[in-house]
Amino acid sequence: MSYDLIIVGGGAAGFFTAINVAENDPNLKIAILERGKEVLSKVRVSGGGRCNVTHAEFVPNELSKNYPRGEKELKGPFHTFMTGDTMEWFDRKGVELKIEADGRIFPVSDSSQTIINCFLTEAKKLGVEVLTNHSVKAFKVEDTYWNINTTQGDFITKKLMIATGSNPKIWKLLQDLGHNAIDPVPSLFTFNIKDPRIKNLPGVVTNATVKVKNSKLTSEGPLLITHWGMSGPAILKLSAWGAIELNEFQYNFEISVNWLQYATQEETLGQLKELKNNHSKQQVYTYAQFELPKRLWQSLVLASGIKKEIRWADVNKSQLHKLSEELTKGAFQVKGKSTFKEEFVTAGGIDLKELNFKTFESKKYKNLYFAGEVLNIDAITGGFNFQNAWTGGFIAAQAITNNTK
Structure with missing residues (x-):
């Protein structure tokens, strides 16, 4: 023919x-x-x-x-x-x-x-x-x-x-x-992450900045927590720009998540100290701060060693430091990937x-x-x-x- x-x-x-x-x-x-x-x-x-x-x-x-x-x-x-x-x-x-x-x-x-x-x-x-x-x-x-x-x-x-x-x-x-x-x-894949901090949070979405440890790769935007880990534009952009490098890591690497997107740990620690002074009688766990989804805030509070019944007045320096770290530098281990949809x-x-x-x-x-x-x-x-x-x-x-x- x-x-x-x-x-x-x-x-x-x-x-x-x-x-x-x-x-x-x-x-x-x-x-x-x-x-x-x-x-x-x-x-x-x-x-x-x-x-x-x-x-x-x-x-x-x-x-x-x-x-x-x-x-x-x-x-x-x-x-x-x-x-x-x-x-x-x-x-x-x-x-x-x-x-x-x-x-x-x-x-x-x-x-x-x-x-x-x-x-x-x-x-x-x-x-x-x-x-x-x-x-x-x-x-x-x-x-x-x-x-x-x-x-x-x-x-x-x-x-x-x-x-x-x-x-x-x-x-x-x-x-x-x-x-x-x-x-x-x-390219364009989601991250497989098994971590108790996000285990019960599928469907939670918030703007975040994500960085890959031992790499210059970074991304920002909406991050979606899923049953298998993390997805959303912030993760998908990272997977596209990092397609070759993440393949070289064999999809086993660590990411740092700033749930507040742009705030530094020092700035966040200062704001947490203000909350301790201004809302001393409130329970830390009950009221979400920084406009974070409530379930995410509560999970990060618990991950910082702050129990549900603890009031702001009773939070110690170590717990405040740990919470500021969870909010701005949360470390998560990625083990594998999944196709996006x-x-x-x-x-x-x-x-x-x-x-x-x-x-x-x-x-x-x-x-x-x-x-x-x-x-x-x-x-x-x-x-x-x-x-x-x-x-x-x-x-x-x-x-x-x-x-x-």
């Missing part, structure tokens, strides 16, 4: 590229090869099943700061296609989006199926062939064509797009062609030095393009990984159709 463009990978980046190419040049013969039974499976589970399409950051340089790997390289592409362009693109397709208070952007329907239906409908309307159960076994270039060998037969195409995400088999094939692939490590993001992929970011074409092979997580690009949570897919797919589509006209 002969095509003008074959896209390997039936995910977000693959479909976005195919649709944009077909819109730019309806005469091109395009196929998507997907190894699984279904396409867009990652889109389905993203954002808790709602599909976090992108994020409400409309300044290219600020948007790029959310990418631990790819920040420098994406600045240029984001000036061509970014958040506002994504919203306009979906709007033209009849998909209404909404911006939530934290900046995340979802379909108004709150269902990822809306995005899936949009892609499937557009692909069908534009004549893009979607071939499932086609696992690619090999590909090579001969003269001006790419030969692709799959479990369902062979194909030839003028142009080849790889949009397979973190698929080690495809990375190996690309390495055989001479491309360099950075080994994958998990059903989303799986990796750091790693094709070396960014081998890509022309004006076209998303390989510097090593003409007519070989990449988009999405197959590249060594990943982001913090909040819709940024999808924005990378949309941007790469759009720019590649422009280059593909400019080269064929």
